[in-house]
Amino acid sequence: MIVRKIKVENFRNIKHAELDFCEGVNVFCGDNAQGKTNMLEALSICLGRGFRRARTASLVPFPESDDEQTRPNTSLTLYYEADAFSGKQNTVHYKIVNGRSSVELNGIPLKAASDLYGELRYVIFAPEHLALVKGAAELRRYYIDNIAILQHKAHKRAAADYAAAVKQLAALNNEILASPDTVKNTSDMIGIWSDILIRQGINLTYGRLKYFDLLRKAAVDLYSELTRGNEELNIIYHSNVFGNVEGSLPDFTSKNELYGMYVEKLNKFQFYGQRSDFRIRVGAHKDDILFSINGINGREFGSQGQVKSIALIMKLAEAEIIRSHNRETPVILLDEVLGELDAMRRDYIVNRLGHSQVFITACDHRDFLGSSVDMRVWEVKDGEFYTSGRERFGIL
Ligand code: ATP
Ligand code: MG
Numbered sequence: 001m002i003v004r005k006i007k008v009e010n011f012r013n014i015k016h017a018e019l020d021f022c023e024g025v026n027v028f029c030g031d032n033a034q035g036k037t038n039m040l041e042a043l044s045i046c047l048g049r050g051f052r053r054a055r056t057a058s059l060v061p062f063p064e065s066d067d068e069q070t071r072p073n074t075s076l077t078l079y080y081e082a083d084a085f086s087g088k089q090n091t092v093h094y095k096i097v098n099g100r101s102s103v104e105l106n107g108i109p110l111k112a113a114s115d116l117y118g119e120l121r122y123v124i125f126a127p128e129h130l131a132l133v134k135g136a137a138e139l140r141r142y143y144i145d146n147i148a149i150l151q152h153k154a155h156k157r158a159a160a161d162y163a164a165a166v167k168q169l170a171a172l173n174n175e176i177l178a179s180p181d182t183v184k185n186t187s188d189m190i191g192i193w194s195d196i197l198i199r200q201g202i203n204l205t206y207g208r209l210k211y212f213d214l215l216r217k218a219a220v221d222l223y224s225e226l227t228r229g230n231e232e233l234n235i236i237y238h239s240n241v242f243g244n245v246e247g248s249l250p251d252f253t254s255k256n257e258l259y260g261m262y263v264e265k266l267n268k269f270q271f272y273g274q275r276s277d278f279r280i281r282v283g284a285h286k287d288d289i290l291f292s293i294n295g296i297n298g299r300e301f302g303s304q305g306q307v308k309s310i311a312l313i314m315k316l317a318e319a320e321i322i323r324s325h326n327r328e329t330p331v332i333l334l335d336e337v338l339g340e341l342d343a344m345r346r347d348y349i350v351n352r353l354g355h356s357q358v359f360i361t362a363c364d365h366r367d368f369l370g371s372s373v374d375m376r377v378w379e380v381k382d383g384e385f386y387t388s389g390r391e392r393f394g395i396l
Pocket of ligand 1: 011012013030031032033034035036037038039058059060061062361363
């Protein structure tokens, strides 16, 4: 996919902007609080999913004075080509009128902007994604589930059914704790939900591992390129039922076999009786992804630059999966990625993300000096975008 142009009217601090993009690297450069991230957010909304997950009301510009009654209408128009060869131009028009948002694709109203997601694809790296390495395991499960869901709708069902089983078993457990006499009455229900827990837990783990293997391979190669072979990244999926998995689950031929392993593991947690909480002490909702660099735990001992590099590479690996699996080239949005990275890693980001269209924010234009790739630079000041950025910054 190639994004040709965006027109922005009254979006956060951007009153009006009309930007024609290049197929290579598009840079929004300027001081803090000028509107760079706002422009990435506008792009992501048009691509079906605002990456900041902001409320609609917060997207409309603040009133300029206290007595201002009406707020202006917001309008974002994105022109893109789904595939660069056909040349067919499509238009997404997102607007907010009187606080209500609506979206049209080529003039046809859609139920929700999220209908676009999946048809249009982007991958974003923003500072909050450092949590992918540093934050709770839940974020890493969410990351891998999202990738699997985009590729395979049934994964969504498995994730939802599994979460329901965990919730129901926890509720049954609370009932039993409150009044132990209920054990008998609830044992049927515990049996039913435990079966769902195991079956969907296996489906969930299977679905995750299917894409984890691809992700791992892509990420390991990309990390090596980023660091010119100086650092070696390794990634492990830790299933607390099946143990550490470095690739897919090739050794397990049948799901029955997995079912047996799962039950065996669950049984180990039932020394003290048939209480349901023992069933939810293990399972896919406790799994994690572990990162190491040159054999050292990245999450615990990684430097800031290494943690950022891992998170970024996981995002680029996600783009790689979309490219190889869906034969589509997602747009890459990079917010604040260059800070804390050394010259070699910055050079990789600026010059080597060759086959994707990139939108990147930066405070320091010097990061782009001497770049040889197809590049367009805007200087961003107080919500205005100046195309003269490239000449002004001397980026040739
Ligand atoms: P930084 O380099 O610090 O990340 P930035 O250029 O990315 O800066 P943005 O996040 O784009 O900055 O925000 C620019 C300004 O937009 C901020 O000062 C913010 O307060 C302002 N802003 C956010 N929402 C609105 C809104 N609804 N109306 C008007 N201004 C807003
Ligand atoms: Mg910003």
